Amino acid sequence: MPYRTKVTLVYLLGFTLDLLNMFALNAAYPALGQELHASVAQLSWSSNLYMLGLTLVIPLGTWLATRLGERQTLLLSLALFGLGSALAGSAGSIDSLLAWRLLQGLGGGLLIPVGQAMAYRLYAPGQRHHLTSLVMMVALLVPALSPALGGVVVDQGSWRWIFFAMLPLTLITVVLVLAWLPANPPLHAPQPMLELRLLGQPLLRTAMLIYLCVPGVFIGANLVAALYLQQRLGLSATATGALMLPWSVGALAAIAWVRWRFNLSGPKRLLIAGMLIQCAALVWLALPWVAGHQAWLALIFALLGLGSSLCSSSAQSLAFLAIAPAHMGQASALWNLNRQLSFCLGVAVLGAVLNRLLPGDQAFRHTFILAALLTLIPLPLVLKLPGAHALGLTTTTT
Template sequence: MAYRSKVALVYLLGFALDLLNMFVASIAYPDIALELHASVTELAWISNAYMLGLTLIIPLSVWLAARLGERRLILGSLLLFGLASVLVAEASSIETLIGWRLVQGLSGGLLIPIGQALAFRHFPPEQRSRLTTWVMSVALLVPALSPAAGGLIVQALSWRWVFYLNVPLTLLAFVLGVLWLKADAPATERPTLDARGLLLAASTLGLLLIALSLLSDTASRRLGMLVLMLSAVALWLYLRDGWRKPAPVLDLQLLNSPSLRLAMLVYLLIPGVFIGTSLIAVLYLHQLGFGTAQIGALMLPWALGSAVAIVTGKRCFNRFGPKPLLVVGMLLQSLGIGLLTLIDQPQGSLPIIAYTLMGLGGSLCSSSAQTLAFLDIRPERMGHASALWNINRQLSFCLGAAVLSALLGALGPQSPHAFERCFLVAALLSLLPIFAVLRFDSTTVRALLSPYPPQEKTS
């Protein structure tokens, strides 16, 4: 096996662990609430604490990787993740469980961006669509399978085994990392920590995540707006302090790359809008008389559409470039969301068609954006680019749900046409990046994808 494939496999195992802990914990909420006497708000913080830790540590990951070495940091974060998983499973109170979930998130926030940077650095631009196919396959399979697997584990054993399940997977990734990852090169310099920038970046991200959580609840919306304004102030202070700093904690100058900037815009909106849409669609379909199992089964056509899109993206990205794939993907997702407004009874094929189109469009955009993001990033800047990408990814997961939940709350779920208006807004948001895509000059991208032009024939 080629070394780059070994690096990719270690990263993908870590990525799978991250996704597993995002999606599988919620299936255990009822049993956790019963045993630990947890309120609904406390249950929500089981996920919120994980997401908060995952996001807050990302700005520090680049400095730690330069200071300690990427191999050491990946292996250390795996050990910390496994230990935190055991301590979550052993928690005797909801407060202790939430605290160790935060530690789980902190270790995952070190593992994912560093592993991603290492993997993409070892794949040349013309082969990154293959790596993206692997990444998107994991991103498809884990969320699709983990709730069902978690439900079986909770039913057969207990909620604690949902977290114990992390241990063998973490050990496997750790052993493969020890055997396969090359030793870190000796550091030629010891970078200094931009402590002020780290404080401002962490404050901005922490306040923003808390604001999005508060905005999704009608009762806390005013407080959420206040926290959102504080986040904006912290962001302004960070930009003022670190935009041109020689060694910032986050290198925002990388956003001058048109490819990374466009990819982040697409990924911020398209997956985020789908997550928000699927959240309010559950409420809408339930109101129309759909059963819980019937609603859950709609993720199967979504998964099928996603699988087709991932394969299509791999085959077509190098040939046609990102622009047509992104445009078609946005149109398909927007059309699928729009079809949700036409559903009026729990029969017929319309829901299946809508979810299939959302799967096709969303995954075509996500896979194309993932491949595009790092094409023109120099290897030595890959760590910073990966940190920016993963912060953007985490915000995407929160933003769409917060915006559409807040809109539904403002319209009133019981008011006529409230859900339809939310779906129309979501369909329009899916098309929002299309203007940036159409203006994107893909000349450089096409050159990177074909680094060896055909030689002219000589007579």
């Protein structure tokens, strides 16, 4: 197996572990809350603290890799992540679970920037879209399948096995790092952890706001939906998790559409369409007559996947259009930091609002409507974006 393939596989396994921890627990929130006597706010923080841990260490990834070596940094990351997973699965209270989720995030947060840098470095610029397509497929399939698998684990056993199931995959990744990646000497070249001056670039700044308000809001709305579907509509954890399958169909359609149309029409139309679709789907989910209609729920989640992924795919392409190659690494760090912050804020804001409104009859409906309004915040900036020609994009299909 070529060395490039080995590094790519290690990176994708680390990315898979990160996504599993974000999405597999969604269908388990009601069971977890009942066993540990947790409030909605505490449940939201069980997700939030994992993502906060990821966010805190992303700026340290490149810095640590230059001082410890990339192989050693990955091993440290996996060790912390595995320890956090074992302790989270053994947690006897919601407070201890929150602490171990933070430890999981601190470990897992080093996997993404270090693995990403190692993998992309081995691909020539003209070949990097092949790696990107693999990353996008992992980003689609894991969120689609892990909630359903998590629901089965909860219905057939316990939410604790969601954490314990991470340990074999973590161990496999450790073995592959030891077997495939050579030890590299640490470097001592001075560099800033974050180049905040890049936030002055308007396209990057706009793309980061879009990610906060569309994919970030979806993550928070998905937590609210899991509680709504099980506690108010009486769906099982398996049925709730299975709704991410139509979401994945919508997301796949969005990824294909952006790949085809981004250079032809520019990002503006794609972003506007994505925001309007997600906003409409969230309002639709708030309507009382939707309750109990599985077909309508499947369509709503397909639209959520379409809208959110139109924005996430377009925003990621928009973010780096005007970034010089010399600043690409620092721009990537800012982008990944914002990505994690987006998920934290979406869960924190919508979880806190729902917790404040419960046990009112309209609590879920009003929270979904708020999520729909938050989705539209970037619209004025998106309307000001230049067209494809002004952005220097190729306007042919070749």
